[in-house]
Amino acid sequence: MPAPLDDLIVVDLTHVLAGPFASTILSDLGARVIKVERPGTGDDTRAFPPIVEGDSAYFVGLNHGKESIALDLHHDPDREILDRLLARADMVLENYRPGVMERLGYGWEDLHKKHPRLIYGAVSGYGHTGPDALRPAYDMVVQARGGVMSITGEKGRDPVRTGASIGDIVAGMFLTQGVLAALYAREKTGLGQKIDVAMLDSQIAILEHAVAIATTTGEAPGPAGARHPSITPFETFHASDGLFVIAAGNDALFAKLAQLLGHPEWIEDPRFATNPARCEHHRLLKRLIEIETLHATRAEWIDRLVAAGIPTGPIQNVLEVLEDPQILARNMVVDVGQTNGGHKFTAAGNPIKMTGLEDVISRPAAPKLDEDRAAILEWLNAG
Secondary structure (H helix, E strand, O other), X not given: OXXXXXXXXXXXXXXXXXXXXXXXXXXXXXXXXXXXXXOOOOOHHHHOOOEEOOEEHHHHHHHOOOEEEEOOOOOHHHHHHHHXXXXXXXXXXXXXXXXXXXXXXXXXXHHHHHOOOOEEEEEEOOOOOOOOOOOOOOHHHHHHHOOOHHXXXXXXXXXXXXXXXXXHHHHHHHHHHHHHHHHHHHHHHOOOOEEEEEHHHHHHHOOHHHHHHHHHHOOOOOOOOOOOOOOOOEEEEXXXXXXXXXXXXXXXXXXXXXXXXXXHHHHOOOOOOOHHHHHHOHHHHHHHHHHHHOOOOHHHHHHHHHHHOOOEEEOOOHHHHOOOHHHHHOOOEEEEOOHHHOOOEEEEOOOOOOOOOOOOOEXXXXXXXXXXXXHHHHHHHHX
Protein backbone atom coordinates (compact mmCIF):
# COMPACT_ATOMS: atom_id res chain seq x y z
CA MET A 1 0.00 0.00 0.00
CA PRO A 2 1.18 3.56 -0.61
CA ALA A 3 2.26 5.60 2.41
CA PRO A 4 -0.57 7.81 3.72
CA LEU A 5 1.11 11.07 2.66
CA ASP A 6 2.88 9.83 -0.45
CA ASP A 7 1.28 12.47 -2.71
CA LEU A 8 1.97 15.38 -0.32
CA ILE A 9 4.59 17.97 -1.27
CA VAL A 10 6.05 20.01 1.59
CA VAL A 11 8.27 23.05 1.09
CA ASP A 12 10.24 23.20 4.33
CA LEU A 13 11.79 26.57 5.19
CA THR A 14 12.45 25.57 8.80
CA HIS A 15 15.76 25.07 10.54
CA VAL A 16 17.25 23.67 13.77
CA LEU A 17 14.62 21.61 15.62
CA ALA A 18 10.90 22.42 16.01
CA GLY A 19 10.14 22.77 12.29
CA PRO A 20 12.47 20.02 11.05
CA PHE A 21 11.04 17.67 13.69
CA ALA A 22 7.58 18.28 12.22
CA SER A 23 8.70 17.80 8.63
CA THR A 24 10.52 14.59 9.59
CA ILE A 25 7.25 13.17 10.89
CA LEU A 26 5.60 14.12 7.60
CA SER A 27 8.49 12.55 5.67
CA ASP A 28 8.25 9.32 7.67
CA LEU A 29 4.55 9.22 6.74
CA GLY A 30 5.44 9.42 3.05
CA ALA A 31 5.50 13.13 2.20
CA ARG A 32 8.05 14.55 -0.19
CA VAL A 33 9.88 17.22 1.84
CA ILE A 34 11.94 19.79 -0.07
CA LYS A 35 14.19 21.54 2.42
CA VAL A 36 15.05 25.12 1.44
CA GLU A 37 18.34 26.22 3.05
CA ARG A 38 20.63 29.23 3.16
CA PRO A 39 23.37 29.13 0.54
CA GLY A 40 26.82 28.46 1.94
CA THR A 41 25.94 27.30 5.46
CA GLY A 42 22.53 25.69 5.28
CA ASP A 43 20.65 24.66 8.39
CA ASP A 44 22.49 25.63 11.60
CA THR A 45 22.44 22.02 12.75
CA ARG A 46 24.79 20.99 9.93
CA ALA A 47 27.50 22.35 12.27
CA PHE A 48 26.20 20.69 15.47
CA PRO A 49 28.48 17.99 16.89
CA PRO A 50 29.05 15.11 16.82
CA ILE A 51 30.48 15.44 13.30
CA VAL A 52 31.46 12.24 11.46
CA GLU A 53 33.17 12.45 8.06
CA GLY A 54 31.89 16.00 7.68
CA ASP A 55 28.27 15.21 8.51
CA SER A 56 26.44 16.16 11.70
CA ALA A 57 24.71 13.22 13.38
CA TYR A 58 22.24 15.74 14.84
CA PHE A 59 21.35 17.07 11.37
CA VAL A 60 21.07 13.58 9.91
CA GLY A 61 18.69 12.46 12.66
CA LEU A 62 16.30 15.30 11.86
CA ASN A 63 16.61 15.55 8.09
CA HIS A 64 17.03 12.08 6.61
CA GLY A 65 14.91 11.36 3.58
CA LYS A 66 14.47 15.01 2.62
CA GLU A 67 15.74 16.90 -0.42
CA SER A 68 17.88 20.05 -0.20
CA ILE A 69 17.99 23.15 -2.33
CA ALA A 70 19.86 26.31 -1.34
CA LEU A 71 18.02 29.54 -2.16
CA ASP A 72 18.85 33.16 -1.41
CA LEU A 73 15.44 34.77 -0.93
CA HIS A 74 16.93 38.21 -1.55
CA HIS A 75 18.02 37.09 -5.03
CA ASP A 76 15.40 37.27 -7.78
CA PRO A 77 16.34 34.07 -9.67
CA ASP A 78 16.16 32.07 -6.43
CA ARG A 79 12.86 33.73 -5.48
CA GLU A 80 11.48 32.64 -8.83
CA ILE A 81 12.43 29.04 -7.99
CA LEU A 82 10.72 29.27 -4.61
CA ASP A 83 7.61 30.73 -6.26
CA ARG A 84 7.46 27.75 -8.58
CA LEU A 85 7.94 25.34 -5.68
CA LEU A 86 5.12 26.95 -3.72
CA ALA A 87 2.82 26.73 -6.74
CA ARG A 88 3.34 22.93 -6.74
CA ALA A 89 3.32 22.42 -2.96
CA ASP A 90 0.55 21.32 -0.61
CA MET A 91 2.07 23.02 2.40
CA VAL A 92 4.89 25.29 3.45
CA LEU A 93 6.50 25.22 6.88
CA GLU A 94 8.50 28.08 8.42
CA ASN A 95 9.91 28.92 11.85
CA TYR A 96 11.08 32.49 11.46
CA ARG A 97 10.15 35.23 13.89
CA PRO A 98 6.83 36.90 13.02
CA GLY A 99 7.24 39.48 10.28
CA VAL A 100 10.23 37.92 8.53
CA MET A 101 8.17 36.05 5.94
CA GLU A 102 6.02 39.14 5.38
CA ARG A 103 9.08 41.29 4.69
CA LEU A 104 10.26 38.70 2.18
CA GLY A 105 6.85 38.72 0.48
CA TYR A 106 5.99 35.19 1.59
CA GLY A 107 3.67 35.81 4.52
CA TRP A 108 0.34 34.05 4.92
CA GLU A 109 -1.78 36.79 3.36
CA ASP A 110 0.39 37.03 0.25
CA LEU A 111 0.65 33.29 -0.25
CA HIS A 112 -3.03 32.62 0.40
CA LYS A 113 -4.00 35.05 -2.36
CA LYS A 114 -1.63 33.41 -4.84
CA HIS A 115 -2.11 29.81 -3.73
CA PRO A 116 -5.45 29.42 -1.93
CA ARG A 117 -5.01 25.66 -1.41
CA LEU A 118 -1.57 26.04 0.20
CA ILE A 119 -1.38 25.15 3.90
CA TYR A 120 0.89 27.46 5.87
CA GLY A 121 2.46 26.02 9.02
CA ALA A 122 4.37 28.41 11.30
CA VAL A 123 6.15 27.62 14.56
CA SER A 124 7.87 30.31 16.63
CA GLY A 125 8.82 31.07 20.20
CA TYR A 126 5.77 33.09 21.17
CA GLY A 127 3.42 32.80 18.21
CA HIS A 128 2.26 35.48 15.78
CA THR A 129 0.12 37.43 18.27
CA GLY A 130 0.53 38.86 21.77
CA PRO A 131 2.85 41.47 23.29
CA ASP A 132 5.98 39.28 23.05
CA ALA A 133 5.44 37.87 19.57
CA LEU A 134 8.62 39.49 18.22
CA ARG A 135 10.93 38.23 20.96
CA PRO A 136 13.46 35.55 20.08
CA ALA A 137 13.26 32.27 21.97
CA TYR A 138 14.99 28.94 22.28
CA ASP A 139 13.97 25.69 23.91
CA MET A 140 15.42 26.55 27.31
CA VAL A 141 13.72 29.97 27.34
CA VAL A 142 10.23 28.51 26.87
CA GLN A 143 10.88 25.66 29.31
CA ALA A 144 11.76 28.34 31.87
CA ARG A 145 8.97 30.80 31.11
CA GLY A 146 6.38 28.10 30.53
CA GLY A 147 6.73 26.63 34.01
CA VAL A 148 8.27 23.29 33.06
CA MET A 149 11.62 24.08 34.69
CA SER A 150 9.88 25.10 37.93
CA ILE A 151 8.56 21.55 38.39
CA THR A 152 11.62 19.69 37.10
CA GLY A 153 14.43 18.49 39.36
CA GLU A 154 14.84 17.72 43.03
CA LYS A 155 13.08 19.61 45.81
CA GLY A 156 15.28 22.31 47.31
CA ARG A 157 17.66 22.31 44.34
CA ASP A 158 17.99 24.75 41.44
CA PRO A 159 15.46 24.25 38.59
CA VAL A 160 16.74 22.29 35.60
CA ARG A 161 15.65 21.90 31.98
CA THR A 162 14.44 18.50 30.92
CA GLY A 163 17.02 16.27 29.30
CA ALA A 164 15.18 16.34 25.95
CA SER A 165 14.42 19.58 24.11
CA ILE A 166 10.69 19.42 24.76
CA GLY A 167 10.23 23.14 24.08
CA ASP A 168 11.01 22.48 20.43
CA ILE A 169 9.84 18.89 20.14
CA VAL A 170 6.36 19.36 21.60
CA ALA A 171 5.85 22.44 19.39
CA GLY A 172 6.90 20.36 16.39
CA MET A 173 4.34 17.72 17.31
CA PHE A 174 1.56 20.31 17.59
CA LEU A 175 2.61 21.79 14.25
CA THR A 176 2.30 18.36 12.65
CA GLN A 177 -1.15 17.89 14.14
CA GLY A 178 -2.20 21.32 12.94
CA VAL A 179 -1.10 20.92 9.33
CA LEU A 180 -2.67 17.47 9.09
CA ALA A 181 -5.95 18.86 10.46
CA ALA A 182 -5.73 21.62 7.84
CA LEU A 183 -5.08 19.00 5.17
CA TYR A 184 -8.27 17.20 6.20
CA ALA A 185 -10.22 20.48 6.26
CA ARG A 186 -8.98 21.30 2.75
CA GLU A 187 -10.69 18.17 1.47
CA LYS A 188 -14.00 19.76 2.49
CA THR A 189 -13.37 23.43 1.71
CA GLY A 190 -10.73 23.40 -1.01
CA LEU A 191 -8.80 26.06 0.93
CA GLY A 192 -5.57 26.03 2.89
CA GLN A 193 -5.27 27.47 6.38
CA LYS A 194 -2.57 29.08 8.49
CA ILE A 195 -1.39 27.15 11.54
CA ASP A 196 0.31 29.30 14.18
CA VAL A 197 2.07 27.25 16.88
CA ALA A 198 4.03 28.87 19.69
CA MET A 199 6.68 27.01 21.64
CA LEU A 200 5.56 28.78 24.81
CA ASP A 201 1.92 27.79 24.27
CA SER A 202 3.02 24.21 23.77
CA GLN A 203 4.68 24.12 27.19
CA ILE A 204 1.47 25.26 28.87
CA ALA A 205 -0.42 22.50 27.06
CA ILE A 206 1.67 19.77 28.73
CA LEU A 207 1.36 21.02 32.33
CA GLU A 208 -1.45 18.57 33.04
CA HIS A 209 -1.15 18.09 36.80
CA ALA A 210 0.60 21.39 37.48
CA VAL A 211 -2.28 23.52 36.17
CA ALA A 212 -4.79 21.44 38.13
CA ILE A 213 -2.80 21.82 41.36
CA ALA A 214 -2.11 25.53 40.95
CA THR A 215 -5.67 26.51 40.07
CA THR A 216 -7.35 24.50 42.83
CA THR A 217 -4.91 25.13 45.69
CA GLY A 218 -3.68 28.60 44.82
CA GLU A 219 -0.11 27.35 45.29
CA ALA A 220 2.46 26.81 42.56
CA PRO A 221 3.73 23.22 42.56
CA GLY A 222 7.47 22.77 42.82
CA PRO A 223 9.84 20.04 41.73
CA ALA A 224 9.14 16.60 43.15
CA GLY A 225 12.11 14.72 41.76
CA ALA A 226 10.98 11.46 40.18
CA ARG A 227 7.71 11.36 42.13
CA HIS A 228 4.37 12.15 40.51
CA PRO A 229 2.62 14.70 42.74
CA SER A 230 -0.86 13.29 42.12
CA ILE A 231 -0.26 9.51 42.12
CA THR A 232 1.38 7.36 44.84
CA PRO A 233 3.41 5.16 44.70
CA PHE A 234 4.72 6.44 41.40
CA GLU A 235 8.47 7.10 41.63
CA THR A 236 11.94 5.60 42.01
CA PHE A 237 12.80 3.11 44.73
CA HIS A 238 16.10 1.71 45.97
CA ALA A 239 16.92 -1.94 45.49
CA SER A 240 20.07 -3.51 46.88
CA ASP A 241 22.04 -2.45 43.78
CA GLY A 242 20.44 0.86 42.76
CA LEU A 243 17.26 2.58 41.66
CA PHE A 244 14.31 1.33 39.65
CA VAL A 245 10.75 2.60 39.18
CA ILE A 246 7.35 1.43 40.39
CA ALA A 247 4.18 3.02 39.02
CA ALA A 248 1.16 1.67 40.92
CA GLY A 249 -1.32 4.05 39.36
CA ASN A 250 -4.56 2.94 41.02
CA ASP A 251 -5.93 1.20 44.10
CA ALA A 252 -6.01 -2.23 42.46
CA LEU A 253 -2.34 -2.02 41.52
CA PHE A 254 -1.42 -0.78 44.98
CA ALA A 255 -3.23 -3.78 46.48
CA LYS A 256 -1.18 -6.09 44.27
CA LEU A 257 2.00 -4.30 45.35
CA ALA A 258 1.11 -4.55 49.03
CA GLN A 259 0.48 -8.28 48.65
CA LEU A 260 3.73 -8.79 46.75
CA LEU A 261 5.74 -6.95 49.39
CA GLY A 262 4.17 -9.05 52.17
CA HIS A 263 2.06 -6.28 53.67
CA PRO A 264 -1.61 -6.94 52.89
CA GLU A 265 -2.52 -4.81 55.91
CA TRP A 266 -1.57 -1.70 53.90
CA ILE A 267 -4.64 -2.21 51.73
CA GLU A 268 -7.02 -1.32 54.57
CA ASP A 269 -4.69 1.11 56.38
CA PRO A 270 -6.47 4.50 56.28
CA ARG A 271 -3.15 6.16 55.47
CA PHE A 272 -2.80 4.09 52.29
CA ALA A 273 -6.27 2.84 51.37
CA THR A 274 -6.91 5.53 48.74
CA ASN A 275 -4.71 7.43 46.33
CA PRO A 276 -5.33 10.82 48.03
CA ALA A 277 -4.34 9.26 51.35
CA ARG A 278 -1.22 7.70 49.83
CA CYS A 279 -0.25 11.06 48.32
CA GLU A 280 -0.60 12.68 51.73
CA HIS A 281 1.62 10.04 53.34
CA HIS A 282 3.94 9.44 50.40
CA ARG A 283 7.18 9.85 52.37
CA LEU A 284 6.18 7.26 54.96
CA LEU A 285 4.97 4.86 52.28
CA LYS A 286 8.21 5.16 50.34
CA ARG A 287 10.25 4.32 53.43
CA LEU A 288 8.07 1.28 54.16
CA ILE A 289 8.34 0.05 50.56
CA GLU A 290 12.12 0.50 50.51
CA ILE A 291 12.51 -1.53 53.71
CA GLU A 292 11.43 -4.42 51.52
CA THR A 293 12.96 -3.52 48.16
CA LEU A 294 16.45 -3.12 49.66
CA HIS A 295 16.54 -6.89 50.22
CA ALA A 296 16.83 -7.79 46.50
CA THR A 297 18.34 -6.48 43.28
CA ARG A 298 16.63 -4.27 40.70
CA ALA A 299 16.42 -7.15 38.24
CA GLU A 300 14.86 -9.45 40.83
CA TRP A 301 12.23 -6.87 41.78
CA ILE A 302 11.41 -6.05 38.17
CA ASP A 303 10.89 -9.75 37.43
CA ARG A 304 8.56 -10.14 40.42
CA LEU A 305 6.61 -6.98 39.67
CA VAL A 306 6.18 -7.83 36.00
CA ALA A 307 4.93 -11.29 36.94
CA ALA A 308 2.38 -9.65 39.24
CA GLY A 309 1.22 -7.24 36.54
CA ILE A 310 2.54 -4.14 38.30
CA PRO A 311 4.05 -1.43 36.04
CA THR A 312 7.79 -1.20 36.63
CA GLY A 313 11.03 -0.73 34.75
CA PRO A 314 14.75 -0.09 34.92
CA ILE A 315 16.28 3.37 34.61
CA GLN A 316 18.28 2.90 31.42
CA ASN A 317 20.91 5.10 29.86
CA VAL A 318 20.61 5.89 26.16
CA LEU A 319 23.02 3.16 25.06
CA GLU A 320 20.94 0.63 26.99
CA VAL A 321 17.76 2.01 25.42
CA LEU A 322 19.21 1.52 21.94
CA GLU A 323 19.72 -2.18 22.72
CA ASP A 324 16.38 -2.75 24.48
CA PRO A 325 14.65 -5.74 22.82
CA GLN A 326 11.23 -4.06 22.97
CA ILE A 327 12.57 -0.89 21.34
CA LEU A 328 14.28 -2.94 18.63
CA ALA A 329 11.18 -5.06 18.05
CA ARG A 330 9.22 -1.86 17.35
CA ASN A 331 11.83 -0.64 14.81
CA MET A 332 12.54 2.45 16.91
CA VAL A 333 16.26 2.34 16.09
CA VAL A 334 16.92 2.81 12.38
CA ASP A 335 19.97 3.06 10.16
CA VAL A 336 20.43 6.15 8.01
CA GLY A 337 22.63 5.55 5.01
CA GLN A 338 24.80 8.33 3.63
CA THR A 339 25.45 9.08 0.00
CA ASN A 340 28.59 7.85 -1.72
CA GLY A 341 28.98 4.98 0.71
CA GLY A 342 29.88 7.23 3.62
CA HIS A 343 29.37 6.71 7.33
CA LYS A 344 26.03 5.22 8.38
CA PHE A 345 24.21 6.96 11.19
CA THR A 346 21.59 5.81 13.69
CA ALA A 347 18.35 7.69 14.25
CA ALA A 348 15.08 7.24 16.09
CA GLY A 349 12.40 5.35 14.20
CA ASN A 350 8.83 6.40 13.52
CA PRO A 351 6.60 5.84 16.58
CA ILE A 352 3.45 6.04 14.42
CA LYS A 353 2.66 2.47 13.41
CA MET A 354 -0.01 2.15 10.71
CA THR A 355 -1.36 -0.86 8.86
CA GLY A 356 -0.81 0.88 5.52
CA LEU A 357 2.69 2.15 6.29
CA GLU A 358 5.71 -0.11 5.90
CA ASP A 359 7.78 0.06 9.08
CA VAL A 360 11.31 -0.29 7.70
CA ILE A 361 14.50 -0.25 9.77
CA SER A 362 16.46 2.01 7.44
CA ARG A 363 16.05 5.54 6.16
CA PRO A 364 17.37 7.34 3.06
CA ALA A 365 20.37 9.59 3.50
CA ALA A 366 20.14 13.12 4.76
CA PRO A 367 20.85 15.51 1.88
CA LYS A 368 24.06 17.41 1.35
CA LEU A 369 23.50 21.13 1.10
CA ASP A 370 21.90 21.95 -2.29
CA GLU A 371 22.36 18.34 -3.36
CA ASP A 372 18.98 18.08 -5.06
CA ARG A 373 18.94 21.38 -6.96
CA ALA A 374 19.27 19.81 -10.40
CA ALA A 375 16.62 17.16 -9.77
CA ILE A 376 14.20 19.70 -8.30
CA LEU A 377 14.65 22.08 -11.22
CA GLU A 378 14.16 19.25 -13.67
CA TRP A 379 10.92 18.30 -11.89
CA LEU A 380 9.71 21.91 -11.97
CA ASN A 381 10.50 22.26 -15.66
CA ALA A 382 8.77 18.99 -16.47
CA GLY A 383 5.61 20.19 -14.72
